[in-house]
Amino acid sequence: MKFLIVALGCLCISLSGLEIDTSFSPDMKGRQLIRTRFNAAENRVEFRKDGASYYQAARTVPAEIPPGSAVTVTAGIDFDDPAGTDAKHTQLRLVFLDAAGKIVFSQGENGKGIPLRHTAGKSENFSCSYRAPANVHSLKVLIKSHVPVTMDVHNIRISVKEPAEAAGVPFTIRSIEPDSIANHSFLNHKPAGKFGWAEVRDGDFVFPNGETVRWFGINLVASRVFDWKSHAEADALAAKLAALGVNMVRLHHLAPGWQQCEPLFTDGTKSTLEFSDRALEKLDYLLAALKKQGIYVTNEIVDASLCPAEGEIPYWSKGKSIHQLKLLMMFDPDVKEYVKRWVRGFYCRPNRYTGIPLIRDPQLACLGIVNEISIGYHNGSLARNLPDRARAILNRQYQADRKRRGLPEQAFDFELREPDSVRYFHDMLQGAFAEWKQFVQGLGYGGVFSGSNFGENFYHHSASAGSGMDFMDAHLYWGFAGYMDGVDAKTRLLPGDRWNDLVKPPYNENAYTKELFARFSMSSLSDMPLVSSEHRTSIADFQRSKYRTAGLPFFATIHAFQEWDGFYVFASQGGNDNRIGHRLDVRFDTAYLATFPLAAYLLRAGVIRPAVQTVYYRLAEEDIFGKPRSPGFYHDGMFSVPEQHKLRMLYPQREAGKKYPGEIPFADAKKLPRYTGDTIGGDTGEFVRNWKKGSFLIRTARVQGVEGFFDAGERFELPDCAFRMESPFGVCFLSGGESESLAKAPRLLFTAVNSSINSGDINARRKGWSLPGTAPARILPVRGRLELKNGRWDVWSLDENGKRNRQIARSTAGFDFDTGRDRTVWYELARCP
Template identity: 25%
Template sequence: MRQARRLATGAFTAAIALSALASAPACAQDIPLQPFPVNHEQRIDSAADARFLLDGPAGKYGFIQARDGHLYRGDGKRFKCWGVNLTGFSTGSALLLPHQEAREMAAELARLGVNCVRMHFLDLPKTQSQKSAGDLGPDPVPVKQMPAGLISDGDSSRMLDPGQLDLLDFLFAELKKNGIYVDFNLNVGRTYRPGDGVPDYDLIGNAKAYTYFGPELVALQKEYAKQLLGHLNPYTKLRYADDPAVAIVEVVNENSLLEFWMRNWLRGERVKGGKNYQLDMTPHYQALLVGMYNDWLAKNRSAGDLAKLRGMAGVAAGQPVPFMRRGDHPDAPRPRLDAELAFLTQVEIDFHAEMKRFLKEAVGVKSPITPMADHTYFIANQPLMRTANKSDIMDAHVYWQHPAIYGHRDDPMVNSPELSIIQKLARSATVGKPFTVSEVNHPYPSDYGSEMIPILASYAALQDWDGIFFYTYESKIHGKWSPMVTGEFDIALDPVKMAQMPAGAMLFLRGDVSAAKKVLTRSYSTDQISEASRLPRGDMPYYTPGFDVTIPLVHGSRVTCLDCKPTLPAPLPEANPIVSDTGELSWRTDGGKNGLVSIDTPRSQALVGFIAANTQVQTRNLSLDIKNQFAAITLSSLDGEPLNLSNRMLLTTTGKVENTGQKWNDRHAMLSNWGTAPTLIEPITGWIQLKDLEGAIGVSATPLDGAARPIGQEIKGRMIEPGWEIAVGTPATTSYLIRVER
């Protein structure tokens, strides 16, 4: 998975990086960073919690259903996931927890407003192996561990470990009790052993793409799915297939045969001692796939067409027609391009149709099924959508400036609305299908990571998506963790992202941001899909010439159909700021710098970006007079009332995060020194103005620590002409519980 993500996810072109480099202002340097560690073990129920958004136990209304383009509970109400992935790569963390930690973690996630988790990497072995330092590149990073999954130790990977199953069962029961649903991800990182009977088991790693057509691998996937989903959980007294707390079942993770074709990985040169470029196939599997292709050609092309294809490929009569390499695609005759694309698409469709049949009929799964994710935005996604459209849910992954992408990084997304994760994700949303984002992050290190959650939550609500799962939340083992960020993707000890999770839950899960008033659609012909498959990277992420990429920031955006009459919405008038058709969201920049997103709804409001350069921007109830150049400030009603009438609010004041002593390398691409505990924050310092609070006679703010407990003295608000103002910055914090007396 890590290798696949390192190569396949979150690419950022040189042109994009250079553009962002030229426009990125520096964060303020005159506000000293202050220690602010997160401690989940010490957190207890608090008036600042978002647990009230959950309606537990999970599944009490019956199974989640996919219909009419969205997810619904059994009682007919809309269902959305505000979730996290569960993994275990970081120091002191674990995928499957001891019982006490599992109990604590489930309660903590509920407090954060998390109502879904994605169980990731369960198909790894019980015995963890260490990943070397520098796994994501040449710069020093903490030594990684592999998550300990369900697979027993031994000569084969076909047995589940009873002790690990018990940990899963108990964790699942605790999550369910707290109102948290589970997404089971089936084929993620499994590797194979001599006793599995898998050809080239020692060369294929986690067998991405091979799993679609290798008969031994297909059989093992079915066996594992039946072992896991057919397992009776003794704590719930239900098989997982029969438990309505299972919201979603995913078949494969970041795994596509079409991706291998578009990324030049069907070469068939992976051998022991070879160069073994990236994820290339072994000769055995390439020969198997070529044989399948030629059998397909014999059934789906006339003798004359087949002779022409042999001529295009330069092979004699009776010889198999080989696959092209990616470098041949731009100039390839359409009959050859179309034949390869059609065949590989059919292999994917057939595999997922059979897996869905097996899960439903042989295992008895009743939850919606996600076949795969659109996870590589630097290749065209329309061919992959043909496969995903055949199942229940469309899904996507994306990362802002993934740490595996070398060169300059650490750019603010708020300066690049046309390149943001919103555009990259919105390309896959389809009319009539629920849409989820099962992996997303603004990975660490970043001086601008505080922008991600409020921006994503707000625009996901505008787009009326059905689920977001941040990658990743790594639960900690008592006595083994250190209060610092130890992984590029782990948000569990990031004080900014933890503070913002409840605010994001209110923006998205509670629906404080309204869905767009208008949905603009597009459709693709067969000819367009073929041509898109060979367009250059410069056409990413949409691979749709003429499409206005600002549309998802203004209106809803969906694909209506594939292989039909092509349609394309007209470009929008140029605008700065770019304002949503609801009027609640606004995104402004100044020539690619000083970006700011404002969120203005009755129950949640926020200003995210370069505050100092946009002092004139405010929302109905929130304005800022702070020293920080860059910040993400959110104000959320905790009692469900509009902010002007709310008596209890959550104020998050977030900015830069670092580990103590961390240092960037010379290229500002990754850390040369990861640093030590504790984490440090740049305190948001100055005055927060709360305006138009009807009938308020007193306003106070209680600063909260990294366990959401009160710290310091209660801060008394001062009355000003527009309302009230609160001094922030001392003590250093990321969150305040606001109380209003009327």
């Protein structure tokens, strides 16, 4: 092995067009020798004390480069390695540095480089290309090797190709001004808990003062709960959520190590019962800030990502499934004791800012027993997940139950195919839910409970529908399932490869990816509120979620029409660099976030009248226990009814002996005539969906507008306004705020959005669930004309804080809108005297 000698002379940096010249000076000054010593006895290379763990030669070049630019480093290299054993350890690389000298990379490019090879005594060009991240202030050309090698390097050049003009304009929703027409915090009473504990009356959530409430919420995971730096930042987050119409926060995934944030535990590898005081202080303050803004919280009794440390439960901590604890806490006595200790430690300590333990604070309005427990058994995975000890305990309990009932001995079927095992497991879960409810109530909790929250058939939901629970919860990742193989072949796409939830047919296609409300309706009961504690429209890559902004107004409308009781968007999680970093993160998804106030208003403000007619499906035992491992929503009546009438399921354990007008046995409605109309709408006449074209229209006294796909110049006549759409897609709605109607409102909010994208190369290959592109997030324009039928109006575009930015029109009855030109997602209309 020889020493690595790299000639990187005094740099002659020139900018000719978009090229940075880093070639050597003619006199070859500035040679760099990396000194090492080879220890033959130990067969290893020893480095200088000031060296790194590898050989390297580097030069730094000041250069401010636009985000998303294609940056290529090229070098002529004469590499002497006939055996080819050293070249594989040697790379030409480029490193980007920010103003502080910190290394920054575009998504997925950290560590990227081009390996070298033997050049047989001549110089060859080597090059490697990168996508420039945001905030580049300098570049470092780096040649590194993990072995000492000999080479000659010359004519290093860096070329920069700026991206084509980015689509859309940068726009980020920040703190919304209190007096902004976009601020919907007026929907919240303050503080949370003002009227005491929420309870259930006649299928609704109701406070002691008689106020009925629906929840418009968001999931905050650890990277949002613990990553703020000051109390002012936490206060701003709470105020922003309230302004967006949020009145419920679900605390979720606070314990996992994969969240880049303040850890919940002092050392989670040693104990999950010793909490970090710094983390708890942040949690306490955030809860207090949310409380002031009228925002309630919910959770399950044990964190969804909790993984006990070694020795805390009698199982190896690195279990085969993250769902293992959820199942074990249902029947293993030792695990139950551990969970009880965890619940006491997390919930029962006083909040240092409110003085009240969370378990005794009406702010904690709802509690689930356990998150997504049926994932552990819905496809037979129970047998694979449970350790031998757990299998023995469950089997022993099963045998004892059979003996009590005078039945012969029979092994428990962990695949959940044998009918007696299926029934016992259901009853065991139902009993465990009731046991956990009693335990938590004994700690002073006065709120309401659900069992679990995930299911694809009635068996999954039936345990939660027992008489001991107060409300139903059903997760709904709604729309295109981009993670499923062959999904394009099963999906109806419009010409131009266009898709969103509005184009789904209102009939059963026997395909998992094509249901809208069918799966959710399985949890729609006559006397229990129904929420979705995890809800998301168009969970997928940008390819199929490009038009995702149409999801929330549509779902909020049907949700209110059905008199369902709330949903919590998943999620606010990820980084803080003003880009859509994760396909489930909404923080910088500006256009999607801009629909929050509208969706909250549709759901919570009494804007949508409830359905006139109710359709009741009565379930039989066979509907619940017949096929516990198969999807149960492929049923014609589940696809078309929810957009036309109220739909309620009659579970036998809750509805035995009761009769409802016109009730239909579920099996009898499984094969109905296919819905043939191009449009489908509610029996109140307030909304209609054209599923053939993919558009959705709302015409109530307080909200009017249209969303979806349009023909150029297509016109929509509404009672108080008319739209002429010029863009092929958009979400465009007028709403009246605290006024009783658009016709009488002094001010109106006009929500007008297309979609959001990142800057840079958004078509690059993604890594995992992260999304390509760089900061800042951008909004794509929507264009058209809005005509007002009641009076004349002054019109302003609103800025990132919801403040008036630029006057678009004066004393007008109509104006042309262009959100790209006007750099906005919201307009304010003020009625002229």
